[in-house]
Amino acid sequence: MKLNKCFFIVTTLILFVSSSFYGQTTIEQWLDVVRNDGVVGGEFHVAINVKGTDLTITNTLGSATIDVVYNNSQLNYLGGAIGVIIGSDGYSLSLDDNGTVVRFGVTGGGVGPAFTDDGPGHDLLETYETFITVHFQIVDDQLPADLFIAEATNQIGLFDSHANSNSSGIINNQTLSLPIEILNEPLPIELVSFAANYSNLKIGLEWQTATEIDNYGFEIERKEAETENAQWRNISFIAGAGNSNSKISYTYFDENLKSDHYFYRLKQIDNDGSYTYSGEVEVKFDLIAEDFTLTQNYPNPFNPSTQIKFGFKEDTQASLKVYNTIGELVSVLFNSKASAGNLYGVTFNADNLPSGMYIYELRSEKFTEVRKMLLLK
Numbered sequence: 001m002k003l004n005k006c007f008f009i010v011t012t013l014i015l016f017v018s019s020s021f022y023g024q025t026t027i028e029q030w031l032d033v034v035r036n037d038g039v040v041g042g043e044f045h046v047a048i049n050v051k052g053t054d055l056t057i058t059n060t061l062g063s064a065t066i067d068v069v070y071n072n073s074q075l076n077y078l079g080g081a082i083g084v085i086i087g088s089d090g091y092s093l094s095l096d097d098n099g100t101v102v103r104f105g106v107t108g109g110g111v112g113p114a115f116t117d118d119g120p121g122h123d124l125l126e127t128y129e130t131f132i133t134v135h136f137q138i139v140d141d142q143l144p145a146d147l148f149i150a151e152a153t154n155q156i157g158l159f160d161s162h163a164n165s166n167s168s169g170i171i172n173n174q175t176l177s178l179p180i181e182i183l184n185e186p187l188p189i190e191l192v193s194f195a196a197n198y199s200n201l202k203i204g205l206e207w208q209t210a211t212e213i214d215n216y217g218f219e220i221e222r223k224e225a226e227t228e229n230a231q232w233r234n235i236s237f238i239a240g241a242g243n244s245n246s247k248i249s250y251t252y253f254d255e256n257l258k259s260d261h262y263f264y265r266l267k268q269i270d271n272d273g274s275y276t277y278s279g280e281v282e283v284k285f286d287l288i289a290e291d292f293t294l295t296q297n298y299p300n301p302f303n304p305s306t307q308i309k310f311g312f313k314e315d316t317q318a319s320l321k322v323y324n325t326i327g328e329l330v331s332v333l334f335n336s337k338a339s340a341g342n343l344y345g346v347t348f349n350a351d352n353l354p355s356g357m358y359i360y361e362l363r364s365e366k367f368t369e370v371r372k373m374l375l376l377k
Contacts, residue, residue, distance in 0.1 A: 027050065027051075027052050027124070027156050028050070028051055028052070028053070029048060029049065029050050029066070029149060029154075029156075030048075030049040030050075030051075030128055031046055031047070031048060031049075031068070031147060031148075031149065032046065032047045032049055033045070033046055033047075034046070034047045034133060036138075037138065038138075038141070039138065039141065040138055040139065040140065040141055041137065041138065042137070042138050043078070043135060043136065043137060043138070044075060044135075044136045044137070044138050044145070045133050045134070045135050045136070046068065046133065046134050046136070046147060047083075047130045047132075047133045047134075048066055048068070048104065048130065048131050048132050048133070048134070049128040049129065049130050049131070050064075050124070050128070050129065050131050050156065051124070051125060051126055051127055051128045051129065052124040052125070052126055053126055053190075053192055053210070054192070059123050059124045060108075060121040060122065060123050060124075061091075061106065061108060061121060061122045061123075061124055061156070061157075062108045062121075062157040063106055063107055063108055063155075063156070063157045064104070064105065064106040064131070064155070064156045064157070065103065065104075065105055065106075065153055065154065065155050065156075066103070066104045066105075066131070066149060066154055066156075067101050067102070067103045067104075067149065067150035067153045067154060068101065068102045068103075068104075068134055068147060068148075068149060068150075069100060069101050069147065069148050069149070069150050070100065070101075070102065070136065070145070070146075070147050071100075071145065071146060072099050072100055073139070073140055074138070074139060074140045074141075074143060074145050075136035075137065075138065075139065075145060076136060076137040076138075076139050077097040077099075077102055077134075077135075077136055078135040078136060078137050079095070079135050080095045080102070080104070080132050080133060080134045080135055081132065081133045081135070082132055083129065083130035083131050083132050083133065090108060090121055091106050091107060091108050091121070091122070092106075092107040093105070093106055093107075094107075095132065095134075101150065102134050103153075104131065104132050104134075106131075108121060126192075126210065127210070127246075128245075190209060190210040190211045190212075191207060191208070191209055191210075191266070191268070191278055192208050192209065192210045192247075193206070193207060193208045194206075194207040194266060194278050194279065194281055195207070195281060196264050196281045196282075196283045197283070198283050198285040201255070201257065201293070201295060201309060201343065202253050202254060202255040202257065203253070203254040203257065203262065203264075203283050204251065204252075204253050204254075205220065205251065205252045205253075205254065205264060205281075206249065206250070206251050207249075207250050207266060207278070208247055208248065208249045208250070209241075209244070209247065209248050209250075210247055211244065211245055212240060212241050212242065212243060212244040212248065213243050214242070214243065214270050214271040214272070215240030215241060215242055215243075215244075215268065215269075215270065215271075216239075216240055216269045216270055216271045217237055217238055217239040217240040217268075217269055218237070218238045218240060218250065218266045218267065218268055218269070219234050219236075219237050219266070219267040219269065220234070220235050220236045220237070220238065220252055220254075220264065220266060220267075221233060221234055221235065221264065221265050221266070221267055222235045222254065222262055222263070222264055223262065223263045223264075224258075224259045224261070224262060225259070225261035225262060225263055225282065225284070226259065226261050227259070232265070234267075235254065235256070236252060236254075238250055238252055240268075240269075242271075256345075257343055258342070258343065260284065260285055260286060260341065261282075261283070261284045261285075262282070262283050262284075263280050263281070263282050263283075264280065264281050264282075264283070265277055265278050265279070265280045265281070266278040290313070291312070291313050291314075291366070291367060292310070292311065292312045292313065292316070292362070292364070292367050292369075293309075293310060293311050293343075294308070294309075294310045294362045294369045294371065295308060295309040295310070296371060296373075297348070297360070297371070297373045300373050300374060301373075301374040301375065301376040302350070302373065302374070302375060302376070303350075303375060303376055303377050304349060304350050304351045304375075304377070305347050305348060305349045305350065305351075306347070306348055306350075306373060307345055307346070307347050307348075308320065308333065308345070308346055308347075308348060308360060309343055309344065309345045309346075310334075310338075310343075310344055310346075310362050311338065311341070311342055311343040311344055312338050312340060312364065312367075313340060313341070314340045315337060315338070315339055315340045316337070316338045316340075316364045316365070316366075317336075317337050317338075317364065317365065318334065318335075318336070318337075318338045318362065318363065318364040319332065319334060319335040319361075319362075319363050319364075320332075320333040320334040320335075320346060320360060320361070320362050320363075321333065321335075321360065321361050321363075322348055322358055322359070322360045322361075323358065323359045323360075323361065324356070324357075324358060324359075325356065325357050325358075325359070330353060330358065331348060333346040333347075333348060333360070334346055338364075348360070348373075350375045353375060354375075354377070355375050355376055355377045356374075356375060357372055357373075357374055357375075358372070358373050358374075358375060359371070359372055359373075360373065
């Protein structure tokens with residue numbers, strides 16, 4: 001992330017409920033310095049941003065109490081500007097200051113769970129939105145400013161769950177003598193979903209991040225579920241977005257399947273080399289769903305090589321052969337006993353063959369299947 005040399009940027013993510021990678025409703029708050037005039041007598045503005053994750057349909061805001069603690073020897077409270085929560089939505093709003101704490105209060109006396117877009121109240125979003133911006137005046141710019149949300153009193157209630165957990169967070173060491181303006185600053189990496197599904201002899205992994213900062217990428221790790229002393233193995237790498245404030249989706253297809261039961265996880269790596277692991281996802285399936293399977297070669301058309309996969313439900317003596325269009329045998333790719341449940345992958349190399357249509361045949365005592373493929377040089 002590139003910074004203008006006259007700016008000093010600080011942001012802090014404030015977690016309302018400690019969240020897992022997926023499956024648990026959470027509410028998060030983020031203090032963001034959006035204005036700093038950088039001189040005594042100038043203004044210093046802090047936005048309180050809020051969002052939810054894994055929200056249900058009853059995500060209407062019921063009430064909120066957010067206390068921002070500040071040092072009155074550095075900052076003098078001036079007031080605030082209301083953001084997305086307004087009185088006409090059915091809420092009673094308050095903004096009070098006791099000299100060291102600014103309390104923003106929301107009471108939803110005229111609202112209820114909103115199941116339609118035109119219902120009363122405000123539905124919490126899964127992207128950050130500003131509830132209010134608190135305005136201060138700088139009275140001493142010689143020391144850095146520290147602001148934080150009070151842990152003991154902080155709470156936000158939704159209509160599907162009034163159980164509130166405490167949270168804390170800070171804006172630390174914010175220099176008051178340098179001008180600053182921060183808008184939509186990138187946030188730490190937040191993985192909101194991770195899923196795996198089996199289809200057409202491959203496993204598709206899909207995951208989504210809500211925000212990213214300094215994300216180098218993801219190593220995809222796999223472990224066989226029913227193998228004794230199985231170890232996690234790195235099977236691929238997907239580059240990250242670096243920095244992003246918007247949702248980003250990732251997809252990976254694992255086609256190198258030797259078993260019918262796997263676990264997967266993601267190793268998210270930062271640019272500085274630090275890393276964290278996601279939760280695990282499990283996939284169990286029938287690798288050979290029918291009596292036998294023979295895939296279309298891939299790629300097709302090809303030059304000069306392509307891969308063909310096949311397998312049988314039971315132990316079978318089998319052959320896989322390639323012919324040209326006049327019936328001449330050009331290659332024997334497999335001629336042996338195929339073990340039950342194994343998916344075999346063989347490569348056909350056509351370096352010494354001319355362009356044209358070729359036919360490959362899988363044959364056993366009970367089954368025969370033929371497919372076509374196209375060599376283009």
